[in-house]
Amino acid sequence: MKNIKLVIEYDGTNYSGWQRQYNAITIQQRLEEAIEKATGEFSPVIGSSRTDAGVHARGFVCNFFTASKIPISNIKMVLNTLLPEDIAVLDSKEVDSSFHSRYFTTGKEYSYTIVTGDRPPVIGRQYVYYFRRKLDIEKIKNSCEYFIGTHDFSAFKKKGSSARSSVRTIKKLTVLKEKNLIKFNIVGDGFLYNMVRIIVGTLLEVGLGRFSVEYVEEILESKDRSKAGKPVPARGLCLEKVFY
Amino acid sequence: MKNIKLVIEYDGTNYSGWQRQYNAITIQQRLEEAIEKATGEFSPVIGSSRTDAGVHARGFVCNFFTASKIPISNIKMVLNTLLPEDIAVLDSKEVDSSFHSRYFTTGKEYSYTIVTGDRPPVIGRQYVYYFRRKLDIEKIKNSCEYFIGTHDFSAFKKKGSSARSSVRTIKKLTVLKEKNLIKFNIVGDGFLYNMVRIIVGTLLEVGLGRFSVEYVEEILESKDRSKAGKPVPARGLCLEKVFY
Numbered sequence: 001m002k003n004i005k006l007v008i009e010y011d012g013t014n015y016s017g018w019q020r021q022y023n024a025i026t027i028q029q030r031l032e033e034a035i036e037k038a039t040g041e042f043s044p045v046i047g048s049s050r051t052d053a054g055v056h057a058r059g060f061v062c063n064f065f066t067a068s069k070i071p072i073s074n075i076k077m078v079l080n081t082l083l084p085e086d087i088a089v090l091d092s093k094e095v096d097s098s099f100h101s102r103y104f105t106t107g108k109e110y111s112y113t114i115v116t117g118d119r120p121p122v123i124g125r126q127y128v129y130y131f132r133r134k135l136d137i138e139k140i141k142n143s144c145e146y147f148i149g150t151h152d153f154s155a156f157k158k159k160g161s162s163a164r165s166s167v168r169t170i171k172k173l174t175v176l177k178e179k180n181l182i183k184f185n186i187v188g189d190g191f192l193y194n195m196v197r198i199i200v201g202t203l204l205e206v207g208l209g210r211f212s213v214e215y216v217e218e219i220l221e222s223k224d225r226s227k228a229g230k231p232v233p234a235r236g237l238c239l240e241k242v243f244y
Numbered sequence: 245m246k247n248i249k250l251v252i253e254y255d256g257t258n259y260s261g262w263q264r265q266y267n268a269i270t271i272q273q274r275l276e277e278a279i280e281k282a283t284g285e286f287s288p289v290i291g292s293s294r295t296d297a298g299v300h301a302r303g304f305v306c307n308f309f310t311a312s313k314i315p316i317s318n319i320k321m322v323l324n325t326l327l328p329e330d331i332a333v334l335d336s337k338e339v340d341s342s343f344h345s346r347y348f349t350t351g352k353e354y355s356y357t358i359v360t361g362d363r364p365p366v367i368g369r370q371y372v373y374y375f376r377r378k379l380d381i382e383k384i385k386n387s388c389e390y391f392i393g394t395h396d397f398s399a400f401k402k403k404g405s406s407a408r409s410s411v412r413t414i415k416k417l418t419v420l421k422e423k424n425l426i427k428f429n430i431v432g433d434g435f436l437y438n439m440v441r442i443i444v445g446t447l448l449e450v451g452l453g454r455f456s457v458e459y460v461e462e463i464l465e466s467k468d469r470s471k472a473g474k475p476v477p478a479r480g481l482c483l484e485k486v487f488y
Contacts, residue, residue, distance in 0.1 A: 009366040056367055080363070088366045119324070122253040122332045123300055123482075127367060238367070 001065045004075060005095040006031075006045075008060045011086040012234070013126040017053045018060075027051075027087060031062070034082040038075070039068035048101040048242045049108065052194075054234035056127060059090070059109075061242040063101040107171065107243035108191060112184040112200045113236045128181075129236035135207030137177045143206045144173045146216045147186075147199060154223035156199055157192035158231070166192060166223075175203070185240075197231035205229040245309045248319060249339040250275075250289075252304045255330040256478070257370040261297045262304075271295075271331060275306070278326035282319070283312035292345040292486045293352065296438075298478035300371060303334070303353075305486040307345040351415065351487035352435060356428040356444045357480045372425075373480035379451030381421045387450045388417045390460045391430075391443060398467035400443055401436035402475070410436060410467070419447070429484075441475035449473040 008031070016024035020032070028045055036042050043064040051057060070078065076092040083089070113128045115121050120130040147170045154166040172187040184200055202219065205211040211219075211229070219227045252275070260268035264276070272289055280286050287308040295301060314322065320336040327333070357372045359365050364374040391414045398410040416431040428444055446463065449455040455463075455473070463471045 011367050011369070058367065085364070085369060086366055088363060090363065119332060119334065120329070122330055123255050123302065123371060124368065125255070125329060 001067050001097070002072070003063055003065055003095050003097045003099055004072070005061065005063045005093055005099060005101065006075075006079075006089050007091040008057065008062065009088045009090055010057050010060065011126070012051060012054050012056045014086060015053065017055065018047050018049065018051045027060075028062075030084060030087055031079075032064075034079050035064060035066070037082050038078045039066050039070060041066065041068065046101050048105055049239060051239055052234045052237075055237045055239065056235075057239040059241040060239055061101045061105075061244075063095065063099060065097075101242075104244050105190065105242055107187060107189045108239065109172075109185065109187045109241040109243075110191070110196045111238045111240050112186075112196060112232065113238070114182040114184075114200075114204075114232075115180055116182065117180040126235055127238070129233050131182075131204065133208060135182065135204065136209065137175060137182070137207065139209070139213050140175050140203045140207045142213045143203055143211075143216045144175060146214075146220060147173045151220050152223055153192055153195055153220070155219050155225050155228045156195050156202070157225065158194035158198070159225060161193035163192050168192065168195070173199075194231045197234070197237060198225075198228050200236075201229035201232045203229075204232065245311050245341070246316070247307055247309055247339050247341045247343055248316070249305065249307045249337055249343060249345065250319075250323075250333050251335040252306065253302050253332045253334055254300060254304065255370070256295060256298050256300045258330060259297065261299065262291050262293065262295045271304075272306075274328060274331055275323075276308075278323050279308060279310070281326050282322045283310050283314060285310065285312065290345050292349055293483060295483055296478050296481075299481045299483065300479075301483040303485040304483055305345045305349075305488075307339065307343060309341075345486075348488050349434065349486055351431060351433045352483065353416075353429065353431045353485040353487075354435070354440045355482045355484050356430075356440060356476065357482070358426040358428075358444075358448075358476075359424055360426065361424040370479055371482070373477050375426075375448065377452060379426065379448065380453065381419060381426070381451065383453070383457050384419050384447045384451045386457045387447055387455075387460045388419060390458075390464060391417050395464050396467055397436055397439055397464070399463050399469050399472045400439045400446070401469065402438035402442070403469060405437035407436050412436065412439070417443075438475045441478070441481060442469075442472050444480075445473035445476045447473075448476065 020028045045064045048061040076089045115128040150169040170188045289308045292305040320333045359372040394413040414432045
C-alpha cells in the first residue's frame with residue numbers, strides 16, 4: 001500500500017464542508033469518488049482539518065492509502081480530470097506509511113477577507129464577508145498583538161468543541177487594508193473549532209469601538225466564550241496552508 | 245409614467261444571459277420579477293446590451309417605465325432586497341421619458357480577464373478564462389493598435405449578427421499583465437455580436453505566434469470572419485461601463 005499525500009484547492013461555496021455526511025455533498029466525498037474512479041478501489045481520505053460549509057482552501061492537505069498501480073506522477077492529472085471544477089489537486093506525492101495529514105500538522109495558516117463599502121459585492125461575493133460599518137483598523141492592529149503567543153483559547157472556541165486542550169500558540173496575526181478590502185492572516189500551531197472566525201468577529205467589535213483594544217486581553221484571560229465576539233461567516237475564511 | 249434608469253452589477257455565472265427566454269433563467273427576468281414585486285405592476289426592462297450566458301457586468305444600464313408611487317430614492321434599496329445576491333442595483337434615477345438605454349448609448353467598456361499558469365484556477369474561476377500556453381504580451385500589445393479607430397469589423401462578428409452596419413470605432417484597447425493575470429480593456433462606440441470575444445481570441449493567436457502582429461490588419465481589411473481567431477469563453481468577459 002502506498003500512502004499518498006495531496007495538496008488541494010477548493011471553492012467551498014457549494015459544499016457542506018470537508019467531512020463526509022450522510023445527506024449532504026462534501027469535499028471529502030467528491031475526492032473519494034474521484035479516487036475510486038481513478039484506482040478502482042475505495043480509499044477513505046484523511047483530511048488535515050474539518051473545514052465548515054462555505055469555507056475555502058488554497059492549500060488543504062489530505063492523504064489516502066492505495067494499492068493502485070497508477071504511477072504517482074499521474075495521480076494529480078488523473079484526479080483533476082475526474083474532480084469537479086471547484087476542487088483541484090495542486091500536488092501529489094508518496095509519503096512514509098506513518099504520515100497522517102491531521103496528526104502530523106505543526107501549524108496552519110488561514111486568511112479571512114472582508115469587503116467594506118456602501119453595498120455588498122456581487123462579483124466574488126462567495127469569497128468575502130461584507131461589512132458595512134466603519135472600522136478603526138489601527139485599533140484592530142493593536143488588539144491583534146494580544147493573540148500572539150501561547151494562550152488558553154477557551155473564550156474563542158465554539159461550545160461543544162471536542163479538543164482535549166484549549167491551549168494554542170498563535171505565531172502571526174496581521175490585518176491589511178487595501179481600498180475596500182480588509183484581509184486578516186493568522187498562523188498558529190492549531191485552531192479550535194470556529195476559533196479563527198471568533199477571533200475575527202472579536203476584532204471587528206474592537207474596530208467598531210464596542211470593545212476596547214485592551215479588552216481582548218481580558219477576554220482571553222477570562223476563558224469565557226460569552227465575552228468574545230460572534231463568529232464571522234464562513235465564506236470569508238480560507239485555509240491557506242498546512243505545515244508539517 | 246416615470247422612466248427609471250438603473251445601473252446594475254451582476255454575476256452572470258448562473259444565468260442564460262441578459263435577455264428573457266422562454267426556457268431559461270435570465271437577468272432581465274429576475275429584474276422584471278423584482279420590479280413587479282416592488283411596484284405591483286409588470287414593467288418590461290430595456291437593456292443596454294444583450295450579454296451572453298456567463299458574461300458578467302459591473303456597470304450594466306437598463307431602464308423601465310412605471311406608474312408606481314415608490315419614491316425614486318427608495319427604488320435601489322427596495323430592488324436590492326428583492327433581487328438574488330448575484331444581481332445588485334448600484335444606482336437608480338428618474339430620466340427623461342425619451343431616454344432609451346440601448347438606443348442612447350454612445351459607448352461601452354468591456355474587460356476580459358485571462359489566468360495563465362500550470363493549472364486552472366479554482367477560487368474565482370467563474371470570472372476568468374484559463375489559458376495554459378505561454379503568450380508574448382509585447383506582440384499582443386503591438387497588435388492592439390490595429391484595432392484602434394474606425395473599421396469595418398465584419399471579420400470580428402459572429403455570423404448571423406443582425407446589426408445593419410459592421411463599422412465601429414474602438415477608442416481604447418489595452419492589455420495589462422500582472423503576475424499570472426492578463427487583463428484586456430476595450431472601449432468603443434459599440435460592439436457587434438461576439439466582437440470583444442473574437443478580438444481577444446485573435447490577439448491570443450498573436451500571443452502564441454500563430455498570427456503575426458501585422459496579420460491583424462490583414463484580417464480587418466479582409467472582412468472575412470474565417471480569418472480571425474475563435475471567440476474566447478464568456479466567463480472572462482465583463483461589461484464594465486455604458487456611456488451616454
